């Protein structure tokens with residue numbers, strides 16, 4: 341007995357109000373609301389195929405062509421989807437006793453601070469929901485994989501509500517606006533390092549919760565105000581306001597990392613030089629045209645509007661010259677480089693400080709792949725091992 345093969349793709353999301361700190365480590369319940377933009381799956385995505393098979397003795401998962409342990413977090417997601425399917429009476433109960441095989445790939449570096457866990461768990465849970473025909477909201481199940489994954493279940497701009505119930509049933513993601521709402525919004529991911537980070541998000545935020553006083557101030561006073569303001573800025577397409585809150589919130593998150601004891605850092609000298617560059621560029625431009633935000637790593641995510649992309653990419657190439665400019669910018673195609681007088685106001689730095697740039701935009705949530713390009717054969721065997 342073997343089920344159909346289900347294959348789905350899911351997006352990454354980059355927060356503009358950061359999730360940092362849990363009120364419950366097992367259920368992955370956050371201390372504060374967070375807000376993010378979901379990025380286009382045509383540029384960055386996780387892809388996952390799943391099936392249920394009678395002949396398996398344990399649940400199995402391959403990640404980027406290597407068999408990896410079926411972790412507690414994956415197990416929690418699977419258990420919860422099955423419980424949902426049982427309560428929705430959506431499949432034959434016999435089916436719920438079968439073990440599953442999953443095979444997943446990311447088309448960008450994994451565990452490098454590029455939100456692979458968000459895309460990966462959203463993808464896994466969305467695929468399982470299709471397999472078991474679960475119809476209700478699955479953001480609270482994706483959350484059990486990785487907190488930020490619950491926001492990747494929806495496209496456009498998304499808010500994860502911290503909720504207050506001990507069982508986490510109100511800690512869900514909702515869409516603020518879909519991807520078509522602000523079509524000019526773009527993102528540039530400046531990849532400074534794509535190696536695995538030293539302090540995991542899970543570990544780092546646990547230290548912050550225990551030791552950072554600034555974190556308490558952030559959760560109580562700053563985030564509630566900022567969240568309302570940025571939701572309004574998104575609804576009104578007010579870029580300068582959106583950008584200012586985004587930058588302040590990123591800076592506060594990294595200040596909390598330093599305020600933790602022992603402290604840890606994710607940004608490096610190159611990250612800080614990007615911060616300086618963006619502030620100088622906005623000042624010279626006479627308006628806030630670009631926002632930076634940094635997750636638990638040294639890479640920058642810049643949010644900006646389409647009309648400014650050519651100038652900003654030209655500026656980045658000018659200040660952080662690549663040895664090989666071919667392939668330096670991947671993703672969407674952009675208009676020609678510009679040679680504006682603004683560039684002359686910036687001194688080039690050493691070569692290759694930025695490895696490459698991913699140019700993308702706000703996009704939709706997960707979707708089922710219908711072109712038959714599964715990562716598992718029809719009999720459930722692994723395509724990459726053939």
Ligand SMILES: Nc1ncnc2c1ncn2[C@@H]1O[C@H](COP(=O)(O)OP(=O)(O)OP(=O)(O)O)[C@@H](O)[C@H]1O
Pocket residue numbers: 386387403444445446449450451452453454455456457458459460461463464488540541635636637
């Ligand atoms: N496609 C995927 N399918 C299932 N699990 C995945 C997938 N991609 C990543 N993961 C899980 O997420 C882990 C990486 O998460 P981690 O938080 O370390 O990095 P990141 O998500 O790239 O960074 P950050 O969350 O700080 O932006 C992997 O080790 C794996 O357990």
Ligand SMILES: C[C@@](O)(CCOP(=O)(O)OP(=O)(O)O)CC(=O)O
Pocket residue numbers: 354355357358359360368374457485486487488489541542543634635636
């Ligand atoms: C800095 C962040 O990217 C932190 C993401 O943390 P994770 O979702 O990776 O943490 P766990 O819930 O422990 O798996 C900010 C954000 O995405 O909001």
